Amino acid sequence: MYLNVHSHYSLRYGTMSIEKLVDEAMARGINQMVLTDINNSTGVMEFIRVCRKKGVKPIGGIEFRKENKLLYIGIARSKEGMRQLNEFLTYHNLEKKDLPDEAPELVDAYFIYPYIFKGDLKRGHFLGIRYDQLHTLFGIDLKEIKSKLVALQPVVFSERIEYRLHEYLRSIDLNALLTTVDPADKCRDTDQFLKPGELEEKFSKYSFILDNTRNLMNLCEMDYPEGKVKLNRKTFTGNKQDDKELLTKLAMEGMVYRYGKYNKKALKKVKDELKVIYDLDFCAYFLITWDIIRYSMGQGYYHVGRGSGANSTVAYCLRITDVDPIELDLYFERFLNAQRTSPPDFDIDYSWDQREDVQDYIFKRYGRQHTALLGTMSTFKDRSIIREIGKVMGLPKSEIDGFTDQTKSALNRDNATFKKIMAIYSIMSDMPNQRSIHAGGVLVSEEPITYYTALDLPPKGMATVQWDMYEAEKIGYDKYDILSQRGIGHIKEAVKLIEENQKQRLDIHQVKSFMKDQKLNDQLKSGDTIGCFYIESPAMRQLLTKLKCDNYLTLVAASSIIRPGVAQSGMMKTYIQNYHKPDSVKYLHPVMEEQLKETYGVMVYQEDVIKICIHYGGMDGTDADILRRGMSGKYRSRAEFDRLVEKFHLGAAALGRPEEVTKEVWRQVSSFAGYSFSKAHSASFAVESYQSLYLKTYYPIEFMVAVLNNYGGFYGRSLYVHELRKAGATVQLPCVNHSSSAVSISGTDAYLGFIGVNGLESKYIELIPQERKVNGEFIDLEDFLKRTTIGLEQAVILIRVGALRFTGKSKKALLWDVHTLLSGKSKPNNNAELFIIEAKNYTLPDLLNTSLENAYHELELLDFPLSLSMFDLLITKYRGDVTAKHLTKYLGKVVKMVGQYVCEKTVHTKNNKKMWFGTFLDQDGNFFDTTHFPNNTPSYPFRGAGCYLILGKVVDDFGFPSIEVSKFAKLEIAKNPVMD
Incomplete structure (x- = not known):
């Protein structure tokens, strides 16, 4: 009798999962119902599966709403009817058209209007009346509508707590306080399954309404085939x-x-x-x-x-x-x-x-x-929903900020309001939020x-x-x-730039020859891989150095063991040790030696997991692969997964494997499999890495420009500009007479593009180079202003970033001039003039900019200084006692260094304490890395971009030096003279 049932796929409205919905119905003896989520059919196929499994008749449908107002409910008579409903909604979604106030007449679907509907009822259209509206039928001639009336008992929640949850969901959806949500924007507090017999009792005086409802539902049959059916296109040719x-x-x-x-x-x-x-x-x-x-x-x-x-x-x-x-x-x-x-x-x-x-x-x-x-x-798992709950409760921003601050978690633990928020969050966290x-x-x-x-x-x-x-x-x-992915964009753009700038055509697919190139392999071994796909992160560059990786097969392995599961299980360190001393490898069992000799006894690839399951645990190939997929969270059912885990242990025991060895083998399998790559996947990454490395090695300027123009990679833009300079390019600030929207090169000159200028509107990013291309270079400031019709604010940005330096005037002089030219009400225009009237020139005192002022302009508008380095901005002249190049001479000793921040990584120890890894540049532009242990580190050591004074001990790990930090502080830079 339930024609209007909502699951949690009625986003920010319904509260029950499909599984719970069916269980709640069964508990009340309900043997058929219609799932009608709001403006979607997300849950219909799942609903059909669950109902069939539990012996309930499923009927699919959709509730159609416009601006939170119920228009009508569509109910499918069959699979064909479900298609018709889906296509009706799809048409309006894809065409961006509002749903009509009246439903269409569909051959295989019914529509139910709320009882207040006053239009004409077409064939297959009905009126849904709630039990609290039955009194309105008294004294009315029902002859016209008697056959059209059906019982409407919406279902949204299962109990009072879920009704309260519904209210929170509606408030979040409407961005309104709980107390201000209009009753029309939420369900009634009776919209739930009723007790057995209660619905029949409420409609007892109008039993024909129940008969109509029952007859309608009996005519519906979701005639989808049972069991899993392959739905992909069956042929390519048609045969x-x-x-x-x-x-x-x-x-x-x-x-x-x-x-x-x-x-x-x-x-x-x-x-x-x-x-x-x-x-x-x-x-x-x-x-x-x-x-x-x-x-x-x-x-x-x-x-x-x-x-x-x-x-x-x-x-x-x-x-x-x-x-x-x-x-x-x-x-x-x-x-x-x-x-x-x-x-x-x-x-x-x-x-x-x-x-x-x-x-x-x-x-x-x-x-x-x-x-x-x-x-x-997406679900409500993101902790930002805590902020949303706080907002709809009406809490002040300062209090919400305190609840979302992880460093205050101990203080919040006993706060009653926080406990309430977390209780709501825990119920809500796994619910669907948005598609x-x-x-x-x-x-x-x-x-x-x-x-x-x-x-x-x-x-x-x-x-x-x-x-x-x-x-x-x-x-x-x-x-x-x-x-x-950006890496392919880097390669594509670099090849194009090489053809334009050096007139050379490359076949970037000759990867096998790249793999034999000694120069490339030496660069790979050194970890000089910034900008190269998948091998540029600090962790990967460290791994390449520790492995002394100088060949394709080792790079394939490195591409997999860098994954979290391998590192966290301790097997990455074991691999490096065994790689350098293959003759001293101690294998857990002869089978491990037989199957994993290529990878020195360590499972590196997904294939290794399968091999061990087959040859050590006695499983067949199919079960082994299903078990591997299960460890990646892709199991078909938890019960099946658990059965296969047991099968592995029983199979190992049947083959006489020692129990303690089996436990360790399983520990390695289970910790590794969820994060591992297939060998082919790693090999594909390694091929692309070699292509990037070839371009970086032989065409470094074009390659780094390509990286910048494809919005970088692992690091910030300033580091790639640094690498571009290291490659031999003269990097120029944006210029209206030379720059394009993106970074451009001519020979070894590289001009930064307008895209990287903060605050510059996209209109001018495209217009300036286009105008220059059509009508030639700009002559002076006034010519530039007339031809671009740029406004004062945008012109000031270009002057401050140095983009009008071609005029030969200082920024201060240009700022004076631009205010003189544009401060009036009228704007210059680019209409043709009969006579060119020169502007009057006034004699001004010298208005010069200092290099420090320029650097601050660049920091503001480019996010990094180009005319000076961050080291040049430091108040202190001290640059440390040691440089990165000489770190290996100081192993075991405490050193003091100054480094420019590049990036950081936070990790959690086994005790759930935080520690950090940092990457820095020294004054020579060379990298060095730091480790910040919890006991020697404040709650958060880094304070953003800039230079830091670092005190710590130099340690070595397989030939890679780094600093274990004991003291760490950010250094002050000279103040902006304009702000004094």
Whole structure:
């Protein structure tokens, strides 16, 4: 009898999960109901699954609202009806049109209006009346509407605490105090499942209404197939046999391209893989991925293919990936095994400014009815919701700030208000908060996607499903990951700049020759990798130095052991030790030596986890891979995962493995598997790292400009400017007669672009270089003002950053002139003048800027000084007793250094205390690193950008020196003379 049930997918309105909703219904003897979440069908497929499992009849629907006002409730008669409802909502979402006040007439769906509706009721349209409205029927001739009346008992919450939660949700949604939310903007305090028989009792005088309601529900049947069904596009060509033949043809042609005609090992491997792909019916998945790559390569786009799919030789032959599985001895079972139900992951990375075109191609190639971006569902887990709860309670900002300050957690513990907030937060934390877009998932469906979801139109402008990747997998969809990353943008831009600036064309895909280049490998070993994809962070540069990494295979391993799980389990340190002394490695068990000799007894890759589960624990390949996925949080069910853990231990015992050894093997497996990469994934990263390193080594100026123009990487902009100077470039401040929107180069001159100037409007960032290109360089300030029609505030920014220095006048003189020219009401314009009238010139005293003033202008407008260094700004002339270059001479000794802050990293010790790692530059521009232990460090040691005086002991870890800090203080800089 419940036609209007809400789950927590009625965002910031409903309070119950789907599971709880069904359990609450069953507890009251309810055997059928309609899920009608507000303006979405996110939960419908989950609702159908849970109801079927628990023996309740599910009916799908949607509650349609406009500006928080209920318009009507749509109820699907069938799968086809659900599609019609979804498409009705989708149309209005994608076209950005308001929902109409009256519902359409749909063949396979019903609509229920609230009883107050006064329009004409079409076929399949009903009036929903609540039990507290029944008295209004007294004395009315019901002949016209008798067959149209149905019982309406909305369900939003299950108990009084949840009603209070609903009130908080509504207040947060409306950004209003709890006490000021209008009753019309929240549900009634009776909107819940009633006790068994209570609804029938309330409608007993109008039993025909209950009959109408029951008849309507009985006509509904969610005729979706039971069990998991594969919903991805089933064929590429339209015919499975043609798909098989096309994939075979492409793979064989690709094998010749990659390995030559007579490579028997490659031929056998490709044939073996093709058989598994045919048997598992994954031909279409491979061909669609190949088609995406074919399009993007035809556009001249550069891509990196990674993920478990890169373990496949077929994928290598199709040019989906550039990682050679035969050369790296990649483990095919990680990629596909006979019982795997979902295809392998292909993560295809593009430059950030090319990905959307690739996505647009997929939409156009496979049809908008069959293509959508994958959604995500964020929850209230973010602690910022504590601030939201405080606001709706009406607490002052100062009190809320105290509750959100982590350093005051001990003081807050006994505060009654804080306890109340945390109680609400704990209930709310796992609830869905808002829908968004997945980082890169795209779905290509056999049926129209609207059978399974309505579609949203987020700011990205592409249709997006209303559920996330986990629900997609349960429903039966496998995603295509079309991702973007800055590293590819760096490579693409650098190649283009080299062609423009040095007139050289590069084939950046000749990676195998890069791997044999001694100069590159020496630079890799030194850790001089700033700007290079995945190998520029302090931790990675340290690891490269400690490993003395000078080859591709070691870099592949390093790309995986840098992951958190390996480091936290202590296995990264073990790997480094064993790497340097392979003959002294002590293996836990002969099986570990047999399977992990290549990685010195340490599990480095996901494949290693599988190998150990198979060969040490006696599991088959399928169970081993499911167990690995489970440790990454991707298990199908907790019970199944626990069964496989037990199977590992029982299998090891059956094979006679010592119990204590098994415990340690399992500790290593479980601590590592959740964070590890597949070997192919690490290999893909290592290939891209070599490409970046090649560009940095041989074309450092163009490469660093490319890094800056693709918005950097791990570090702040100032460090990349520092690296650009180290590369030999003369870095110039922005100039209206030379600069573009981005950083530009001519020979070794690099002009900073207008994009990096704080406060400069985007209009002028584009207009200034365009005007100069069309009408030539600017002659003087007045010419600049007339041709750009720039306002006073924006002109002042350009003068202060030095962008009009071509005039030969000081900034102060230019500021005088610009105020004289623009301080009147009229603005200069760029209309043609009959006569050019020169402005009067007045003789002024010399108005000079000091270098310190200029540096402060640059700090304000660029976030870093260019004309002076941070060391030049220090009041003290002291620069430390030691420089980074000579640290190894002082091992074990306490030294005093001055360093310019680069970055920091906070970690937690086993005792849950905080410690920090810092990275600094010395006055020579060389890096050094610091460690700040909890006992020697205040609650937070760093005080932002600037220079610090550092006292500490020099220590060495596998040839990498760093400082264990005992005292640490930020140094003062000279005051801004303008502020004195």
